[in-house]
Amino acid sequence: MIMKIENLKFVYNPNTPFEQKALDNINLEIKEGEFIGLIGHTGSGKSTLVQHLNGLLKPTSGNIIIDGVNITEKDADLKAIRQKVGLVFQYPEHQLFEETIYKDIAFGPKNLGLKEDEVRERVKEAMELVGLNYEELKDRSPFELSGGQKRRVAIAGVLAMKPKILILDEPTAGLDPRGRDEILGEIQQLYEKEKITIILVSHSMEDIAKLVNRILVMHRGKIVIDGETREVFKKSKELEELGLGVPQITKFMMKLKERDKNIKDTVLTVEEAKVEILQYLRRKKNA
Amino acid sequence: MLKDITIGQYFPGNTLIHKLDPRVKIIITALFIVSLFFIKSFIPYLFIVAFILLVAKVAKIPIKYILKGIRPLMFIILITFLINIFMTKGEVLFEIGPLSVTKEGLYLAVFMALRLLFLITGTSLLTLTTSPISLTDGIEKLLSPFKKIGLPAHELAMMMTIALRFIPTLLEETDKIMKAQMARGADFESGNILSRAKNLVPLLVPLFINAFRRAEELATAMEARCYRGGDNRTRLNELKLNKTDIISLVSMFIFFGLIISSRYLLR
Numbered sequence: 185m186i187m188k189i190e191n192l193k194f195v196y197n198p199n200t201p202f203e204q205k206a207l208d209n210i211n212l213e214i215k216e217g218e219f220i221g222l223i224g225h226t227g228s229g230k231s232t233l234v235q236h237l238n239g240l241l242k243p244t245s246g247n248i249i250i251d252g253v254n255i256t257e258k259d260a261d262l263k264a265i266r267q268k269v270g271l272v273f274q275y276p277e278h279q280l281f282e283e284t285i286y287k288d289i290a291f292g293p294k295n296l297g298l299k300e301d302e303v304r305e306r307v308k309e310a311m312e313l314v315g316l317n318y319e320e321l322k323d324r325s326p327f328e329l330s331g332g333q334k335r336r337v338a339i340a341g342v343l344a345m346k347p348k349i350l351i352l353d354e355p356t357a358g359l360d361p362r363g364r365d366e367i368l369g370e371i372q373q374l375y376e377k378e379k380i381t382i383i384l385v386s387h388s389m390e391d392i393a394k395l396v397n398r399i400l401v402m403h404r405g406k407i408v409i410d411g412e413t414r415e416v417f418k419k420s421k422e423l424e425e426l427g428l429g430v431p432q433i434t435k436f437m438m439k440l441k442e443r444d445k446n447i448k449d450t451v452l453t454v455e456e457a458k459v460e461i462l463q464y465l466r467r468k469k470n471a
Numbered sequence: 472m473l474k475d476i477t478i479g480q481y482f483p484g485n486t487l488i489h490k491l492d493p494r495v496k497i498i499i500t501a502l503f504i505v506s507l508f509f510i511k512s513f514i515p516y517l518f519i520v521a522f523i524l525l526v527a528k529v530a531k532i533p534i535k536y537i538l539k540g541i542r543p544l545m546f547i548i549l550i551t552f553l554i555n556i557f558m559t560k561g562e563v564l565f566e567i568g569p570l571s572v573t574k575e576g577l578y579l580a581v582f583m584a585l586r587l588l589f590l591i592t593g594t595s596l597l598t599l600t601t602s603p604i605s606l607t608d609g610i611e612k613l614l615s616p617f618k619k620i621g622l623p624a625h626e627l628a629m630m631m632t633i634a635l636r637f638i639p640t641l642l643e644e645t646d647k648i649m650k651a652q653m654a655r656g657a658d659f660e661s662g663n664i665l666s667r668a669k670n671l672v673p674l675l676v677p678l679f680i681n682a683f684r685r686a687e688e689l690a691t692a693m694e695a696r697c698y699r700g701g702d703n704r705t706r707l708n709e710l711k712l713n714k715t716d717i718i719s720l721v722s723m724f725i726f727f728g729l730i731i732s733s734r735y736l737l738r
């Protein structure tokens with residue numbers, strides 16, 4: 185168990201007219217190596233939840249235990265926690281500040297007090313992980329890059345801290361379809377290569393369906409659905425009521441199943457659907 | 472943290488006070504400030520307290536919330552209090568080391584501290600019950616007679632509106648960037664003054680870049696909608712004084728007039 189959350193509650197601006205309950209009794213266990221999709225409508229509390237996981241927000245009540253350490257305790261070592269749990273914010277390109285890309289990515293490792301050699305190694309590695317050419321780009325200003333590239337620099341800045349748990353808050357928000365697929369592809373590779381635990385926040389099912397092996401659905405500060413990806417999509421009615429829905433291809437297969445029970449509708453990608461339909465046709469011919 | 476700053480923050484509501492014409496509220500606030508400086512004894516202070524409590528009650532603003540706004544300025548009040556209590560000459564009450572506390576000093580210190588306290592709470596009632604937009608509308612209207620002598624009333628009001636509009640945005644952004652850098656191990660809370668100032672770079676650079684970007688976007692958006700300043704510009708909601716406004720204005724003129732004249736009468 186790498187992470188355990190018990191009865192987590194959080195209220196913004198308590199005791200003012202702007203009081204806002206954001207998290208309501210969250211209980212959660214996450215195992216090492218899981219790839220989790222955290223999904224929910226705008227304002228459901230996703231960002232609030234992930235900011236608790238590295239101690240940026242202090243819960244109103246409840247406990248968060250990471251790697252055996254209760255991070256909600258007063259004397260918790262926040263620096264160590266933030267190294268262990270890397271958090272990439274929504275629109276992370278807005279936090280870039282250094283003159284060169286190298287320096288910006290090196291900011292995190294330097295704060296950890298690492299030696300110059302080690303820092304350079306890590307910057308190089310992190311840039312390669314997100315598909316940026318180290319030699320070509322390291323001395324350029326991060327502000328001359330395109331939006332998608334800026335975002336990669338920002339993600340590399342967190343990866344360079346070598347977190348055990350990586351949390352990405354809507355890493356594809358505001359990117360075009362190609363930029364989105366590239367970033368998601370890189371996250372997928374990262375997961376396969378580094379075997380770290382990843383939590384991917386999104387409000388699009390299409391984005392996360394192909395990647396993750398477990399889905400958490402949030403609604404009004406609560407986790408309302410928690411399960412293995414394919415299991416979660418079986419609850420398409422519930423999902424639709426929450427305004428989320430299932431990927432188009434899954435929906436298509438569900439429609440097909442309504443016509444003939446013998447077809448499987450637990451597919452997540454077009455590729456899988458193709459295989460299933462071909463098999464189905466073959467079965468039908470043989471019968 | 473940053474969110475605790477409540478001075479100048481609007482406290483939404485739908486009460487009589489909220490609905491009063493902003494010009495009336497600005498004038499009453501000005502009267503309030505002037506009369507505070509005319510008060511020379513404690514008795515009129517009772518009326519001031521009554522006024523503040525009454526307004527807060529009608530506007531449905533918790534007293535606790537108003538007092539929260541004083542917290543950032545507590546330091547100034549305290550300094551004034553200490554300077555007055557130790558620096559005033561007169562009949563010595565007791566001594567602490569080289570410092571002596573006089574009867575006059577004590578009186579003056581309490582008096583001045585109260586004056587500051589009322590000044591802050593009274594003016595904050597204005598901003599608490601008036602949305603920034605109607606506040607600047609009121610200021611623009613009040614300043615418009617001075618347009619003839621070349622005062623750009625509309626531009627000033629527009630600048631104020633924009634500034635007020637972006638304070639919460641900037642605070643939010645500061646909060647977000649701070650968190651993002653803290654997630655990368657940045658430390659804003661420890662170290663000496665020099666290293667603390669240096670640690671602010673990762674916060675300030677993105678904050679300025681984003682602010683400039685936003686300003687540019689706003690200018691473009693305004694231009695795209697043909698904004699070109701105050702001349703011949705009509706408005707959606709014309710400010711109009713109604714009966715309640717007039718009654719409030721007149722009764723407050725009488726009320727504060729009495730307080731001011733009490734200085735000469737109560738002797």
Ligand SMILES: Nc1ncnc2c1ncn2[C@@H]1O[C@H](COP(=O)(O)OP(=O)(O)OP(=O)(O)O)[C@@H](O)[C@H]1O
Nearest residue numbers: 196204206224225226227228229230231232233387
């Ligand atoms: N800094 C803040 N101060 C006050 N309320 C906040 C703050 N941040 C978020 N909230 C409120 O808390 C609730 C949860 O917000 P949160 O940002 O966690 O949602 P989200 O699921 O990340 O949404 P999105 O998909 O839009 O990013 C919302 O109702 C929001 O208005």
Ligand SMILES: [Mg+2]
Nearest residue numbers: 230231232274
């Ligand atoms: Mg969010």
